């Protein structure tokens with residue numbers, strides 16, 4: 001069955017047709033000016049599930065998920081906190097990885113940082129200038145929007161419509177209010193790189209054009225990101241790349257709708273948000289995945305406690321069933337195919353329908369359990385395990401290796417907490433007690449580890 005996704009550019013469902021067995025995807029990752037909030041995680045969860053599904057379909061997936069580690073807000077925020085901008089970016093990137101790991105989100109194939117690709121960015125800017133679609137002005141470089149007739153094709157915005165709202169800020173040196181910066185001259189005390197236009201740094205939009213081209217080439221299969229990025233970010237990404245190279249950019253565009261809070265988009269700048277770390281204080285990470293995948297990626301949704309509590313109850317129905325099923329089917333198999341699930345996910349990645357099928361399986365399984373029908377139970381469990389794997393859920397079994405690992409992790413974090421509180425005597429006592437029962441606890445550069453002797 002062919003996978004179809006709704007393409008923002010052609011405004012219709014479009015089959016995914018990679019040129020070989022690899023699906024090439026670029027997903028706009030976070031700007032790491034602040035700590036990750038649940039609004040960020042929706043896109044990461046959807047992309048992770050999509051990647052798992054495509055792999056189940058037999059594709060290789062090359063997923064590039066960038067980190068924007070330099071931009072106005074990163075600089076502003078680091079000044080406000082009185083720390084180096086690199087430190088701020090590293091700290092928030094680190095937290096993003098901790099959170100996505102906890103959510104069972106696989107790390108992308110490549111996670112490029114904008115600051116590691118300044119050379120590619122400068123080359124792309126130079127190409128745009130050579131083609132006559134950008135100009136230098138007092139150390140800034142601007143994209144000349146009027147020189148590029150296809151501008152607006154993604155968002156459907158027209159030049160005359162944009163014109164009315166546009167204005168030139170006093171700090172900008174552009175010729176036309178519609179133009180946008182691809183390179184910004186460094187202001188005093190700002191970080192900079194050397195370029196043909198003097199000391200400066202990249203504009204935000206050019207980073208993604210350059211990094212996607214570098215890792216995926218032209219006409220890659222899918223460019224994804226939050227709905228709020230359609231304009232201007234993605235519109236500009238297309239204009240820059242296509243104007244510079246004359247080649248086609250992404251073949252299809254996938255936009256994940258917003259996760260709102262009290263009717264409004266979560267926002268780092270206004271503080272209207274729920275931090276990822278706060279969610280995990282209360283809920284198992286699988287609950288947030290359930291909450292996310294119960295809604296179609298193209299539907300706006302609200303983050304609410306009631307919604308999360310419902311997702312928690314739903315998740316518990318699954319784990320309770322799996323635990324109960326183990327009494328009759330102690331070594332559950334993994335189904336190799338599940339055509340009905342394939343069908344709904346191939347049709348614009350309909351995860352709410354897939355989640356509905358998961359609960360049908362739990363119901364069938366519970367009935368089989370009640371009637372003692374071992375074959376039916378085994379069949380439902382095998383399908384359920386496949387569905388959970390494709391959607392990226394990670395049920396923890398009540399027994400076996402998983403639980404021991406949880407306990408070991410707990411001991412490690414307990415020792416870390418003791419050390420943080422400068423209770424070194426107790427931290428060492430804990431280590432000695434653990435070693436006395438035949439385990440080794442050691443402090444490494446990456447932190448404390450525990451292992452069997």
Ligand SMILES: [Zn+2]
Nearest residue numbers: 028029208233
């Ligand atoms: Zn981007």
